[in-house]
Amino acid sequence: MSSAVDRTKEVKGVVLVADPAREPCFTVVHHDDELQDWPDMSEVSRREKLHRHMNNETGAIEIAARCLVDFPEASWDLRMSLARQVADESRHATLLLRRLKELQGAKGDFPVANFEWGVTLMLDNLPGRLAIQNRTFEAGLIDILGTMRNRWREVGDHETADMLEGILADEVTHVRFANRWIKRITEEDPRNLLKVAKAVRYLGQVLERLSPKVGDTNAVGIAWSEERRLPPAVNVEDRRAAEFTEEEVAEVLRQAGFRSILPSTAPGN
Amino acid sequence: MGETIRQKADRVGTFRFISVYLMETLAGWIPTTPELEAKVFFGRHVWDFAQHADWLGRRTGELRSPMQWSLPPADGYLKVLETMAGATGTMERMTGFHDGLLPDLEVRYRQYISGTDMLNDEPTVRILERIQFDFVRIRADRAAFAATRPDLTLTDAGWPARIAALASGEPDYVLSRAAARITVPAT
Numbered sequence: 001m002s003s004a005v006d007r008t009k010e011v012k013g014v015v016l017v018a019d020p021a022r023e024p025c026f027t028v029v030h031h032d033d034e035l036q037d038w039p040d041m042s043e044v045s046r047r048e049k050l051h052r053h054m055n056n057e058t059g060a061i062e063i064a065a066r067c068l069v070d071f072p073e074a075s076w077d078l079r080m081s082l083a084r085q086v087a088d089e090s091r092h093a094t095l096l097l098r099r100l101k102e103l104q105g106a107k108g109d110f111p112v113a114n115f116e117w118g119v120t121l122m123l124d125n126l127p128g129r130l131a132i133q134n135r136t137f138e139a140g141l142i143d144i145l146g147t148m149r150n151r152w153r154e155v156g157d158h159e160t161a162d163m164l165e166g167i168l169a170d171e172v173t174h175v176r177f178a179n180r181w182i183k184r185i186t187e188e189d190p191r192n193l194l195k196v197a198k199a200v201r202y203l204g205q206v207l208e209r210l211s212p213k214v215g216d217t218n219a220v221g222i223a224w225s226e227e228r229r230l231p232p233a234v235n236v237e238d239r240r241a242a243e244f245t246e247e248e249v250a251e252v253l254r255q256a257g258f259r260s261i262l263p264s265t266a267p268g269n
Numbered sequence: 270m271g272e273t274i275r276q277k278a279d280r281v282g283t284f285r286f287i288s289v290y291l292m293e294t295l296a297g298w299i300p301t302t303p304e305l306e307a308k309v310f311f312g313r314h315v316w317d318f319a320q321h322a323d324w325l326g327r328r329t330g331e332l333r334s335p336m337q338w339s340l341p342p343a344d345g346y347l348k349v350l351e352t353m354a355g356a357t358g359t360m361e362r363m364t365g366f367h368d369g370l371l372p373d374l375e376v377r378y379r380q381y382i383s384g385t386d387m388l389n390d391e392p393t394v395r396i397l398e399r400i401q402f403d404f405v406r407i408r409a410d411r412a413a414f415a416a417t418r419p420d421l422t423l424t425d426a427g428w429p430a431r432i433a434a435l436a437s438g439e440p441d442y443v444l445s446r447a448a449a450r451i452t453v454p455a456t
Contacts, residue, residue, distance in 0.1 A: 020300035058305060061312045065296035068315070072293070076326065076337045083292060083319030086299070090312030093305065107305060117300075 009118070014209050016118030020062045025108030026055075029219075032212045036110050036220045039228065041155045047105035049148070050160070054096035055112040056141075057167075061089040063120050063133050071126045078126075081177040088170045095163055111219065119206055127182060127192045128199030134178030136203060141171050142242060143256075146235030168238065175242035233259040271386055278332035279445045280381060281325050281393060282340035287350070287374065288322035289339060291366070294354040298362050306417050307359050310410065317403050324396045331392060346442035349435045360423045367411040369432025375404050377442065 007018035011030045019028050029035060035052070038045035064085040067074075074082075097107065120133045145168040152161040186193040212224040234256050239249050253260055272280070295311040295318065302308055323337070330336030341347060353370050356362045378397045387394055423429075 021303040023303045023305065054305075058308060061308060062300040065299040065312065065315065068296040069293055076323070080319055080323060083296075083316050086296060086312045087316030090309035090315075094309050097305065 008122075011118070012210060014206055015122070016115075016206075017121035018118075019114045020059070020117055022112070022114075023107065025106075027108070027111045029111040029113050031113070031210065032218060032224075033216055034111055034219050035113060037218050038220065038222060041151060043103070046152075046155075046157070046160075047100060047103055048110045050096050050100040050103065051105060051107075051110045052112065054093050054100060054107075055114070056116065057089050057093040057096060059114050059117045060133070060138070061086055061093060062117055063129070064089065066121060067126060067129055074126055075181075078177075078181050081174075081181075085174050085177075088174070092167050092170065095167070099160055099163055115210075119203060123199050123202070125195050125199075127185060127195040128202075130178040130182060131196040131199045132203050134175055135182065136200070138171050138178075139175045139239065139242065139244070139252075140232070142168065142175060142238045143232040143235045143252075145171065146238060147232050172238050172242045175239075175244075179243045230259070231256040236260050271389070272384075274332050275334075276445060277385070277390065277393065278329055278334040278338075279340055280443050281332060282329050282334060282338050283342050283443045284378070284381075284397075285322050285325035285329060285337070286339035286341055288318045288325060290350050290354075291370075292318035292322060294350075294366070297354070301357075302359050302362065304359055304418060304421065306414070307363065307421070310363070310414055313410070314407060317407060321400050321403070324399065328393055328396055340446070341444065342442045343439070343444045345439040346436075349432070349439055352435060353432050356428065358424050360421050361425055361428045363411070363414065364423060364429035365432040367407070368429040370436055371404065371407070373433060373436035375401060376437075 008015050009018045009030065010016075022028055036048055037052070038048065064082045068079060068082050068086070071079075100106070100109075116133065116137050120129050120137070123129045123132065145164050149161050149164040149168065152158075152164065182192075182196060186196065212218075212229065214224055214226055214229060216224045218224075231252075234249070234253050236249055236253070239252065240246075244252075292315055295315045299308050299311050299315075302311065322339075326337030326339070329338040342350075349370070353365045356365050378401055382394050382397055385394065
């Protein structure tokens with residue numbers, strides 16, 4: 001896999017692109033077992049969730065921005081979508097920082113990792129990057145946000161839940177434009193399908209090497225169980241809104257053990 | 270006598286080139302700028318300049334040139350853009366862009382509006398007016414940033430003034446296609 005940027009780092013034998021710039025207040029770590037992550041909704045867990053999400057949104061800004069710089073020959077309508085995504089993710093990071101401060105948190109309170117940047121920027125082609133960042137990571141965020149929105153609401157924090165609802169709506173548009181564009185370019189030139197497939201295979205190999213195993217613990221001593229290693233419940237309704245096909249939704253459901261956030265209305269109603 | 274359609278297209282195409290260049294400059298700075306508040310500040314404005322480029326690019330298609338067509342500016346002005354984009358410090362980047370270059374670009378947009386037939390060239394004028402409307406908000410964002418991160422200061426105090434001086438020293442920024450043809454060596 002050829003890297004799109006000059007500097008790389010090695011994490012447990014896997015070569016990834018070196019981290020983007022972060023302020024000195026942040027402790028940048030490189031693997032899940034170095035992160036602090038509590039499964040409950042205690043106050044410290046809530047702040048950590050916002051903090052981690054804030055850094056992930058920052059990474060999404062950086063990845064979309066690099067796509068604008070690295071692929072000037074891309075179609076103008078796609079570049080417009082990427083530019084909009086840069087602005088959306090910037091707004092999300094700002095919202096999350098604001099909410100973190102409201103809950104008495106601050107930048108740098110918890111370690112951060114830039115895994116998505118490190119993986120996605122290893123790809124030197126735009127179909128591959130969109131397949132990984134938008135169609136995989138951001139689509140995964142659709143599922144996570146669907147679950148987290150409900151959890152924040154269950155603990156009575158409707159302000160954070162409403163904020164996540166707004167972010168979720170934006171993420172659906174980011175996944176949708178990537179789905180549309182990948183569909184179009186693979187129909188125009190089947191060789192692009194190979195780039196997408198290679199990118200997905202590459203991600204699978206990285207995850208196989210770096211995903212925490214059952215029994216591993218994170219930086220606060222929380223162990224990874226089989227249940228914690230499962231993908232989040234699938235947000236079927238929003239995945240459909242992002243224009244995944246029924247077959248793709250079914251496959252993600254299968255991988256998640258058929259756990260889903262049920263759609264509020266059946267398709268066609 | 271006013272400009273021809275081709276001359277207008279050259280000018281609008283040059284404005285589009287500049288808008289795309291500014292969008293890419295901000296995008297390129299984001300991963301290498303450490304401060305979160307500066308990253309998101311640049312990130313929000315990436316979309317502004319993309320929209321400006323898009324509006325201008327639609328107009329080039331109406332001026333008997335291709336849709337979303339850009340014309341690189343004259344070498345002197347291009348060097349100004351490159352110098353501004355080459356800044357490495359967070360505040361040098363922000364001030365060179367927002368305090369040094371943008372006011373000069375705003376002047377060029379105003380000069381275009383004042384020099385054209387407001388009725389005949391109304392679609393271009395409307396686009397440039399909308400861009401100037403955005404510039405008011407962008408200036409306000411820039412002013413607010415100082416309160417957000419008062420700890421960030423310039424290492425090179427003269428940087429924004431130098432960018433402004435370099436930009437104003439290049440009044441001829443349009444490299445018209447007719448002129449460009451003359452400079453192409455015969456093969």
